[in-house]
Amino acid sequence: MHVIYGTIGRLPGGPSTLSLVSLPAPMRTIAVLYMLVTQVVLLTLLANALGAQVRARAIGLAPGIFAPGPRNTITDVAGVRVGHATVSAGDSLRTGVTAIIPHGGDLYRDRVPAALHVGNGFGKLLGVTQLRELGELETPILLTCTLCVWPAGDALAQWMLNKPENANVRSINPVVGETNDGGLNSTRSRAGIGAAVLDALAAADSGAVAEGSVGAGHGTIMFGWKGGMGTSSRKLPATLGGYTVGVLVQGNYGGVLQMAGVPIGQLLGRYAFQRDVAPGAGTGRPPGDAAAEHGDGSCMIVIATDAPLLARNLERLGARAIMGLARTGSSASNGSGDYVLSFSTSTRVRRNPDATLATHDELGNDAMSALFQAVTEATEEALYNALLMATPVSSRAGTVRPLPVDSVRVLLRRR
Numbered sequence: 108m109h110v111i112y113g114t115i116g117r118l119p120g121g122p123s124t125l126s127l128v129s130l131p132a133p134m135r136t137i138a139v140l141y142m143l144v145t146q147v148v149l150l151t152l153l154a155n156a157l158g159a160q161v162r163a164r165a166i167g168l169a170p171g172i173f174a175p176g177p178r179n180t181i182t183d184v185a186g187v188r189v190g191h192a193t194v195s196a197g198d199s200l201r202t203g204v205t206a207i208i209p210h211g212g213d214l215y216r217d218r219v220p221a222a223l224h225v226g227n228g229f230g231k232l233l234g235v236t237q238l239r240e241l242g243e244l245e246t247p248i249l250l251t252c253t254l255c256v257w258p259a260g261d262a263l264a265q266w267m268l269n270k271p272e273n274a275n276v277r278s279i280n281p282v283v284g285e286t287n288d289g290g291l292n293s294t295r296s297r298a299g300i301g302a303a304v305l306d307a308l309a310a311a312d313s314g315a316v317a318e319g320s321v322g323a324g325h326g327t328i329m330f331g332w333k334g335g336m337g338t339s340s341r342k343l344p345a346t347l348g349g350y351t352v353g354v355l356v357q358g359n360y361g362g363v364l365q366m367a368g369v370p371i372g373q374l375l376g377r378y379a380f381q382r383d384v385a386p387g388a389g390t391g392r393p394p395g396d397a398a399a400e401h402g403d404g405s406c407m408i409v410i411a412t413d414a415p416l417l418a419r420n421l422e423r424l425g426a427r428a429i430m431g432l433a434r435t436g437s438s439a440s441n442g443s444g445d446y447v448l449s450f451s452t453s454t455r456v457r458r459n460p461d462a463t464l465a466t467h468d469e470l471g472n473d474a475m476s477a478l479f480q481a482v483t484e485a486t487e488e489a490l491y492n493a494l495l496m497a498t499p500v501s502s503r504a505g506t507v508r509p510l511p512v513d514s515v516r517v518l519l520r521r522r
Contacts, residue, residue, distance in 0.1 A: 159512050160319060160498065163339075163491035166516050168367055170434070170491075171484030173477075176340035179488075180316040181353030183340040184411040186210040186452050189355065190311030191322025191336070192303035198503040199293035204259060204300065205322035205336060206307040207248040207355060207409050209450055215273060218243040218458040221450040222418040224425030226432065230405055230444025233260045234282035242418025243458050244450055246281050247308065250323035250357045250407050253287040255300045262304035284446055286359035286405035288326030291502045316355070319496035319509075326502075327359035328404065329494050330436065331377045333509040334358040337493025341481035348470070350414035352478060354428065354485040358493035360445070361402035362437040366491060369522045371515060372436060379440070403442035406432055406490075410482055415453040417469050425449040427479040431486025 163169070164179070176183025186209070193203040209219045221244040223235050233256050238244065246267055251259045263281040267273055288294060307322065316338045318324075324335030340353040362379050364372030372378035376385075379402030408428045416424065425447035432445060439445045455468045470478075497509040 159509070160496050161512055162318070163488050163495055166495070166512065167519055168488065168491050170367070170487040171341070171480065173341040173343060173481050173484060175485075175488075176342045176351050176353070178315060179340055180338040181207070181340060181355040181409070181411050182313050182316055183342070184351050184353040184413050184452055186313065187353065187411045188311035188313045189316045189338075190307040190309065191317055192307040192310065193321050193325045194299045194303050195325065196299070200296055200298060201292040201326040201500055201502045202252045202255060202288055202294070202300075203322040203325040204255070204303040204307040205250040205324070205355075205357065206304070206311050207250075207411075208308070208311045209244060209247070209411065210452055213272060214247065215245050215267065215276065215279075216459055216461075218245050218460065219450045219452060220417045220421060220456050220458065221448065222421035222425055224422050224429065224447040224449070226429040226445030226447070227439040227441075227443050229442055230285060230446060231256050232282075232284050232444070232446050233257070234280045237280045238282060244282060245460075246279065247311075248409055248448055249281070249283045249304060249307070250409070251283060251285055251300065252292060252294050252323070252326065253285045253289070254294045255297050256283045256285045258297055258300045259283045259304050262301040266305060266308060282448065284357070284407040284409075284448065286323075286327055286357050286407055286444065288328075288359060290326070290328050291500055291504055291507055292326035293502075318492050320498045320500050323357045323407075324359075324493065324497075325500065327357065328507055329358045329490075330361050330364040330372055332494060333497035333500060333507045334360075335493045335497040337489040337491070337496065339485040339488035339492060341485045343477050343481060347477040348414065348474060350412060350478065352414070352424075352481045352485055353411045354482065354489045355409045356486065356489045356493055357407040358490055360404035360406045360437050360443050361440070362435075363402075365434065365436040366515065367519065367522065369518055371518055374518050375511070375514060378436075402438060402440040404440075405444035406437065406446075408432065408445075408447040408486060410447060410449040411452060412449070412478065413452050414478055415455040415468055415470050416451045417456055417467060420470065420472070420475055421449040421451060423475060424478055424482055427483050428486040431483045432490065434483075434487045435490045
């Protein structure tokens with residue numbers, strides 16, 4: 108589920124209510140008809156744009172060998188819930204919050220093992236020193252915009268402290284990831300983030316997960332096209348344990364886009380370093396988009412699994428997600444914050460902070476290889492879904508449009 112903040116202003120092309128009142132009756136009739144026709148045209152265009160949204164499998168992109176879960180989302184891992192709150196106001200606020208809740212119980216006392224893997228550390232991820240030291244989560248995970256990390260963290264901490272069972276808690280470690288959506292969003296504003304955190308948490312659901320330009324993905328950009336939130340999952344066969352791995356991504360990065368090995372970015376004429384290597388480079392009229400020239404940006408990846416893993420193997424699992432990221436054409440540029448947060452929901456490895464002795468049934472190292480394959484596949488597909496499910500977003504900075512799906516279909520068929 109997701110919540111949308113802000114208001115939809117008067118559709119362009121139509122006079123305001125005040126100007127209608129001041130018109131003579133015949134002119135008012137014409138003006139009203141004009142408004143209706145204009146709005147029908149605009150709504151038709153909007154419907155066509157929304158209709159272009161497809162998940163990767165709808166155009167033949169099904170990375171790997173393992174089957175997805177029933178929904179092909181992170182919520183295929185039982186108990187995991189996801190909620191979005193999209194913040195859109197005025198001509199410049201285009202951001203949001205996405206919440207991932209590992210299970211429906213007492214997160215502070217029934218902690219899940221967790222780990223962090225850093226692909227490239229240009230970011231402001233909150234709460235990671237304690238997560239790495241203790242190897243566990245005690246709060247939900249939030250994703251948001253770069254400068255929203257601190258108000259989001261404060262709102263999450265207060266949400267946890269307000270729970271009656273936490274009346275005597277004097278320390279809380281909120282975990283908040285981010286990407287910089289400043290290309291579309293007035294990121295310095297940070298307005299409405301605290302309220303969006305509460306609404307994202309309240310909207311968290313274990314069913315379908317919205318993708319594209321929602322929640323923390325509302326203002327993000329991928330490879331010069333509109334980016335956003337994406338998700339996918341893999342279910343291992345019973346002979347390999349039958350475990351599920353789910354991935355949720357906040358895509359906001361660049362590079363040289365590839366889909367199933369097809370150089371989509373190059374074929375569509377939009378890719379990193381284009382000004383330096385494309386025909387015409389050095390002629391005084393270089394091709395390419397300067398804003399996307401070096402592939403900067405960030406990607407947050409969240410992995411959930413019901414396999415009984417502790418922090419060491421969860422970190423190893425996170426490292427393989429970066430391989431899925433690379434398959435899409437990212438090289439983790441200098442300005443890219445590429446982080447992977449992984450956790451296990453298995454009750455066999457949960458942790459109680461008051462326990463003086465902990466014993467766990469952890470999966471052995473030799474059983475990890477299938478999970479590595481699964482998370483690589485699911486990450487790649489989740490990132491494709493983030494691109495393909497995105498819708499146009501406009502602000503005073505301009506309009507960022509999604510990847511042209513019909514063109515991608517044609518290019519994929521030629522492979």
